[in-house]
Amino acid sequence: MALPAKSSTDEFIKGLWRENPVFVQVLGMCPVLAVSNTALNALAMGLATAFVLVMSNIVVSSLRSFIPKQVRIATYILIIATFVTVVDYVIQAISLDLYKALGAFISLIVVNCLILGRAEAFASKNTVARSIMDGLGMGVGFVFALFCLGAVREILGAGTLFGVQLFHDSFQNWVVMILPSGGFFTLAGWLLLFNWLEQRKAKRARLATLSEEAAR
Amino acid sequence: MSQAELASRPAPPSTWHMYRAMVGVGVFCGLLIVSVYQVTLPVIEHNKAVALQKAIFHVLPNATTSTTYRLDESGGFVVLEGKGVGEQLVYAGYDGEQKLVGLAVEARGMGYQDVIGLIYGYSFAEQAIIGIQVLESKETPGLGDKIETDADFLQNFERLDVSLVDDLSQLANPIVPVKHGEKANPWEVDGITGATISSVAIANILDASAQYWMPRIRNNLSDFERED
Numbered sequence: 001m002a003l004p005a006k007s008s009t010d011e012f013i014k015g016l017w018r019e020n021p022v023f024v025q026v027l028g029m030c031p032v033l034a035v036s037n038t039a040l041n042a043l044a045m046g047l048a049t050a051f052v053l054v055m056s057n058i059v060v061s062s063l064r065s066f067i068p069k070q071v072r073i074a075t076y077i078l079i080i081a082t083f084v085t086v087v088d089y090v091i092q093a094i095s096l097d098l099y100k101a102l103g104a105f106i107s108l109i110v111v112n113c114l115i116l117g118r119a120e121a122f123a124s125k126n127t128v129a130r131s132i133m134d135g136l137g138m139g140v141g142f143v144f145a146l147f148c149l150g151a152v153r154e155i156l157g158a159g160t161l162f163g164v165q166l167f168h169d170s171f172q173n174w175v176v177m178i179l180p181s182g183g184f185f186t187l188a189g190w191l192l193l194f195n196w197l198e199q200r201k202a203k204r205a206r207l208a209t210l211s212e213e214a215a216r
Numbered sequence: 217m218s219q220a221e222l223a224s225r226p227a228p229p230s231t232w233h234m235y236r237a238m239v240g241v242g243v244f245c246g247l248l249i250v251s252v253y254q255v256t257l258p259v260i261e262h263n264k265a266v267a268l269q270k271a272i273f274h275v276l277p278n279a280t281t282s283t284t285y286r287l288d289e290s291g292g293f294v295v296l297e298g299k300g301v302g303e304q305l306v307y308a309g310y311d312g313e314q315k316l317v318g319l320a321v322e323a324r325g326m327g328y329q330d331v332i333g334l335i336y337g338y339s340f341a342e343q344a345i346i347g348i349q350v351l352e353s354k355e356t357p358g359l360g361d362k363i364e365t366d367a368d369f370l371q372n373f374e375r376l377d378v379s380l381v382d383d384l385s386q387l388a389n390p391i392v393p394v395k396h397g398e399k400a401n402p403w404e405v406d407g408i409t410g411a412t413i414s415s416v417a418i419a420n421i422l423d424a425s426a427q428y429w430m431p432r433i434r435n436n437l438s439d440f441e442r443e444d
Contacts, residue, residue: 059244066237070234078245079241081245089256103354
């Protein structure tokens with residue numbers, strides 16, 4: 001039986017939760033773990049990645065009939081690298097402090113497997129409109145995930161959120177949370193929560209099916 | 217494979233199609249990068265100038281104003297006019313009474329990942345480096361980038377001796393990196409465990425720069441004096 005065609009809204013929503021690039025697909029772990037030490041860094045990195053994702057999806061989708069299969073990966077990398085360079089200049093123009101905080105990770109967006117993955121798996125086979133929705137959904141999902149990590153790490157590691165002090169002076173910062181290992185701890189916590197929610201949902205669906213069958 | 221199957225397979229793209237795609241996308245990408253570069257360049261230059269000015273006052277805390285000097289062909293220093301592209305520059309800091317308090321000097325060198333750019337403040341009174349700030353670094357986040365945040369490491373530069381020999385021709389003692397906790401002399405830089413290469417790089421950058429600049433600066437001290 002053919003599956004019903006997905007609407008553009010479905011393409012957007014799937015990246016937010018059901019196929020979240022970080023919590024479900026576990027993609028792009030390098031920046032996720034490294035730059036999520038504060039909420040601001042996480043948000044900026046997420047937005048930069050989302051911009052590159054949406055723009056590269058638009059270009060790849062527009063040129064999908066123009067790019068032969070044999071040279072597609074090289075061409076996609078060229079397109080992605082171009083938008084990363086654009087982001088690099090724009091962040092330098094917005095704030096040098098932010099540029100310094102994100103450091104080498106801006107350039108490393110080029111090799112974020114999430115972006116190349118969406119270009120290859122989705123944008124190269126779908127219309128521009130659907131590719132934009134896919135890019136936006138995955139991008140917002142990535143920003144959401146990075147923010148979840150960055151906020152927890154900053155609150156526990158520095159006692160602040162976006163630099164605003166949240167606790168009394170007597171609060172002892174968990175310095176480990178803003179160190180690289182804190183990234184692993186926080187990601188593990190969020191993955192645990194996501195998996196638990198998914199399992200609970202599956203269990204409820206199974207129970208509902210069983211009770212329906214029993215009623216019949 | 218049968219003749220019918222072979223005939224039904226789509227024809228492979230010609231070399232021309234591949235060239236067309238690669239060159240076409242390349243030209244589009246090149247134009248986009250150049251356009252964005254041209255648009256953002258003035259803003260980025262302004263941001264860098266503001267950041268540099270802030271860094272000068274950070275490494276020369278007693279200064280309230282600064283003047284940029286360039287090294288001229290005769291080996292002396294003259295006030296910079298214009299942008300100073302390709303010139304060797306130093307920034308003199310003056311206090312409220314227009315007295316020279318020190319110089320800020322930019323230095324660059326190879327770190328672990330890429331080039332590290334920094335600025336350091338030199339105090340005439342103490343004949344020492346009295347502060348540094350990293351301007352440009354792509355050192356490993358969480359490890360190499362401790363050169364900017366590690367309090368013990370930054371303490372090295374509260375007074376790092378760069379005094380000269382009597383004839384002012386070279387440093388009395390070169391700046392040398394040492395292992396963490398083994399610093400015994402004011403010209404040594406106490407390294408960072410876990411960021412060894414980056415912290416050694418900072419010491420080497422400062423040594424190379426001080427070896428070059430200190431004799432020139434001390435021999436032309438009068439060039440920086442402001443007339444009342």
